[in-house]
Amino acid sequence: MTSVPTNVPAVDPDAAEDPSARRGRRRAPRSERSRAEARLGWWLAGPAFIIMVAVIFYPVLQALWDSLFNYRLTAPDEREFIGLQNYATILADGVFWSALGVTALITVVTVFVELILGFALAMIMHKAIKATRGLVRTVILVPYGIITVVSAFSWYYMFSIDSGFINNWFSWLPGIDAELNWFAQGSTALLVIMFSEIWKTTPFISLLLLAGLAQVPDDLSEAAAVDGANWWQRLWRVILPNMKAAIMVAVLFRALDAFRVFDSVFIMTNGAYGTEVLSLLAYRTSIGRLEIGLGSAVSVVLFLCVGIIALIAVKVFNVDLAGGRGGRK
Amino acid sequence: MRQFRRSGGSARRWAGVAVTATAALVIAGCAPADDTPVLTWYTNPDDGGQAEIAQQCTEQAEGAYRIETSVLPNEAASQREQLTRRLAAGDTSMDIMSLDPPFIPELAEPGFLAVPPSDVVEATTKDTLEGALAGATWKDTVVTVPFWANTQLLWYRKSVAQEAGLDMEGQVTWDQLIEAAADQDKEIGVQGARAESMTVWLNALIESAGGHILENPEASADEVRLGLDTDAGRAAAGVISTIGQEGLGSAGLATQAENESMLLFQGDSGSFMVNWPFVWPATNGAVEDGALPADLPDDIGWGLYPAMEEGKDPAPPLGGINLGVGAASEHQDLAWDAVQCIVTPEHQTQYFVTNGNPPSSASAFDDPSVEEKFPMAPVIRDSLDLAKPRPQTPYYNEVSTAIQQRFTPPSSVNPETTPAETGQFIQEVLRGESLL
Numbered sequence A: 001m002t003s004v005p006t007n008v009p010a011v012d013p014d015a016a017e018d019p020s021a022r023r024g025r026r027r028a029p030r031s032e033r034s035r036a037e038a039r040l041g042w043w044l045a046g047p048a049f050i051i052m053v054a055v056i057f058y059p060v061l062q063a064l065w066d067s068l069f070n071y072r073l074t075a076p077d078e079r080e081f082i083g084l085q086n087y088a089t090i091l092a093d094g095v096f097w098s099a100l101g102v103t104a105l106i107t108v109v110t111v112f113v114e115l116i117l118g119f120a121l122a123m124i125m126h127k128a129i130k131a132t133r134g135l136v137r138t139v140i141l142v143p144y145g146i147i148t149v150v151s152a153f154s155w156y157y158m159f160s161i162d163s164g165f166i167n168n169w170f171s172w173l174p175g176i177d178a179e180l181n182w183f184a185q186g187s188t189a190l191l192v193i194m195f196s197e198i199w200k201t202t203p204f205i206s207l208l209l210l211a212g213l214a215q216v217p218d219d220l221s222e223a224a225a226v227d228g229a230n231w232w233q234r235l236w237r238v239i240l241p242n243m244k245a246a247i248m249v250a251v252l253f254r255a256l257d258a259f260r261v262f263d264s265v266f267i268m269t270n271g272a273y274g275t276e277v278l279s280l281l282a283y284r285t286s287i288g289r290l291e292i293g294l295g296s297a298v299s300v301v302l303f304l305c306v307g308i309i310a311l312i313a314v315k316v317f318n319v320d321l322a323g324g325r326g327g328r329k
Numbered sequence B: 001m002r003q004f005r006r007s008g009g010s011a012r013r014w015a016g017v018a019v020t021a022t023a024a025l026v027i028a029g030c031a032p033a034d035d036t037p038v039l040t041w042y043t044n045p046d047d048g049g050q051a052e053i054a055q056q057c058t059e060q061a062e063g064a065y066r067i068e069t070s071v072l073p074n075e076a077a078s079q080r081e082q083l084t085r086r087l088a089a090g091d092t093s094m095d096i097m098s099l100d101p102p103f104i105p106e107l108a109e110p111g112f113l114a115v116p117p118s119d120v121v122e123a124t125t126k127d128t129l130e131g132a133l134a135g136a137t138w139k140d141t142v143v144t145v146p147f148w149a150n151t152q153l154l155w156y157r158k159s160v161a162q163e164a165g166l167d168m169e170g171q172v173t174w175d176q177l178i179e180a181a182a183d184q185d186k187e188i189g190v191q192g193a194r195a196e197s198m199t200v201w202l203n204a205l206i207e208s209a210g211g212h213i214l215e216n217p218e219a220s221a222d223e224v225r226l227g228l229d230t231d232a233g234r235a236a237a238g239v240i241s242t243i244g245q246e247g248l249g250s251a252g253l254a255t256q257a258e259n260e261s262m263l264l265f266q267g268d269s270g271s272f273m274v275n276w277p278f279v280w281p282a283t284n285g286a287v288e289d290g291a292l293p294a295d296l297p298d299d300i301g302w303g304l305y306p307a308m309e310e311g312k313d314p315a316p317p318l319g320g321i322n323l324g325v326g327a328a329s330e331h332q333d334l335a336w337d338a339v340q341c342i343v344t345p346e347h348q349t350q351y352f353v354t355n356g357n358p359p360s361s362a363s364a365f366d367d368p369s370v371e372e373k374f375p376m377a378p379v380i381r382d383s384l385d386l387a388k389p390r391p392q393t394p395y396y397n398e399v400s401t402a403i404q405q406r407f408t409p410p411s412s413v414n415p416e417t418t419p420a421e422t423g424q425f426i427q428e429v430l431r432g433e434s435l436l
Helices: A019-026 A031-064 A084-091 A094-128 A129-143 A147-160 A185-213 A218-226 A231-242 A244-259 A261-269 A278-288 A292-317 B002-030 B047-061 B076-087 B100-107 B118-125 B130-135 B158-164 B174-183 B196-208 B231-245 B259-264 B278-290 B332-342 B345-355 B366-372 B377-386 B396-405 B418-430
Strands: B036-043 B065-073 B097-101 B146-152 B151-156 B186-191 B270-275 B300-303 B318-324
Touching: A019 B065, A031 A278, A031 A292, A084 A292, A094 A129, A094 A185, A094 A244, A094 A278, A094 B231, A129 A185, A147 A185, A147 A261, A185 A244, A185 A261, A218 B318, A218 B377, A231 A244, A261 A278, A278 A292, A278 B076, A278 B396, A292 B318, B036 B332, B047 B130, B047 B332, B076 B097, B097 B100, B097 B332, B100 B130, B100 B318, B100 B396, B118 B146, B118 B332, B130 B146, B130 B318, B146 B270, B146 B332, B146 B345, B146 B377, B151 B158, B151 B377, B158 B174, B158 B270, B174 B186, B174 B231, B174 B270, B186 B231, B186 B259, B196 B231, B196 B396, B231 B418, B259 B270, B259 B278, B278 B300, B278 B377, B345 B366, B366 B377
Parallel strands: B036 B065, B036 B097, B186 B270
Antiparallel strands: B097 B318, B146 B318, B151 B270, B151 B300
16 A cells, blocks of 8 residues: 655646546655666667557558558559548448448357357356366367368368268258258358357357456355345346456457458358458458558448447446456446 | 586587587588579469479579579469569569469559560460460560460260260350250259359350450550440350259359369269369379279260350360569569570470460470370360450459359349449449449
8 A cells, every 4th residue: 555645736626536646646756766667667668669559550550541542552653642532432332331231240149149158168167177177178168279261161161062061961950951052142151150250269258258257256156145046146146247347358359359250251252142241341452452542441441340349348348447347337 | 406417418408509500500601602593483383383394494594593483372363462462562573473364464554564575475475376375465565475375175974965966076055055954954064153263154155155345455444345235245144044043053053163063063963064174184083093983084075165156156265374574573584584494385295294284385285295195185275276365454353353243143143134234333343433
């Protein structure tokens, strides 16, 4: 606990409510040695910090700048400043809205299913007896260790009408027979893409939820049980509220990941038959068509969407991650 | 104490290794440098034939240059992406490139390719087949050197053709094939996937019907005129639509590219197939491995690509690889010397026999070993004379991708509306008004 300095300057009463201001007032005057260490720290970490900032912001700023031009890589002399025209073209085009819709659908469905499955797996891992705990965790994490492209190819070949075995194995289910070409229509192709995403990344969510589950004190659950709460009530009233931060981190990380889905779609359908997603559209425009301006605009829109998702997640869960304590208003 | 001694010994060993490694580096650094100019040849993946020719040409150069190969991605579109990005960035290592003909105008127009000297053009194209030379040219200038040429043939099951009473020695039409396959409840091997193969198929159909996908391929993006909404375009769409809607291309048609259509043709429901010559060595290889019946090759025949109408010439697809030299290459003269070595008729023959890729040089077909290995070589040669390149425009990628999007799946193609809608879509994309 730091002592309160005696020479605290007078502050505005409103500002006193500000936590940062509160923290500022409590800060003790630093010694010369402490300041020297801080300076050394900046000298040591500064270059890395500057490089990190450059690496992160340079491409973003470059994309923002390029998105204001009509610029094709194979016609550098015809580069022309057109302001926000690229954004107008994108937002007025059905291809963009369709890709946005498919991306949102994949994100919502996969994150929702993964959250439920991931929680179930986290419970299993949490409750697994000590002797088998390591084995259970390893087995559950295997899909996450597989490279996404490899996993996408596996799922593609499983469901392919030429080489796949799924039609044969599940022909007893209505709607599945030897003639079903999964990747020839959007509905079935998206189903396979979402299956593969869920299979691949559920372990990731379960790992994050397991960490959250481990932080819930057993005393709380036991006390609730003594008060007569059944399992369901303990889950909803005790366990889940206490792992709010872990759930938010899991949902946020996975939602951002799912929104940037690329590999699975690229391998399985390459965006054909209504499976185009935003990242593939950005790739096709920038790299395929070499339309750097238009492609950068798509990338910037994708970046904004990701930012909005992060903002929504933080607002909805109302978690102060900086404070280090979950669930605090 | 014992542990301490062990770790001390380990440290000494590591120190020894470090000293040896440093000494090796110093010695290597002091060794006389090999100043032979190195030419990088970006090759498309094959069975090692280009690397072999690179080695042979390096030996023949007797120290004038050394060719090192660098393999590009599998798909032609991915090869184009990588080459274009590097060329646009002024990569000086782009000495020799194996280029797919449709992508050449896009690279030639902004001046990314070095124009070959006239003596090189003369020496390397004197007996080049007409179709292959057309694919190497942009705006009446030869900008690349043909290395090998490819074309699609009509492959057929002799038993099916015989049952249908078709004279396969003469020219057959798409209508005849459709009728024969439908009557015998068989499937036709065509490429209906959303891929480059769809543009290849559509172009062959339209050209054979007397039309063109682009009327003025050399025009700028906003002046390009489309030839899709024409009688030829509608007739071509009619063939694709019929095969798709009547289920003649199998249930897998919508995702079927060259390899999948070959597998279909090799199966019990196979009848006719349009495909590249690679299917012959692939089928024989599968027979040798026991994956296919031993008598299957005896039932397979080949002929010229189907025509759209009786009495009209077919327009078989043209493929292959041309060699280009990067405008930013630091060894352009040596690169053209190397290109001349690579494309000699002898090397083209060798490449055909070992890797199955047909020559672009007429005289390369004369070697007896060619027909021994590929009995269909005379048909390939005739087909190359008739072959028509895909639209040669700097905007080929946009045109092709738009066609792929609108003509797949084949069952959704409507001959009355699809060609017109596709034409309009391509123009919107080229004017920058639509995403692709």
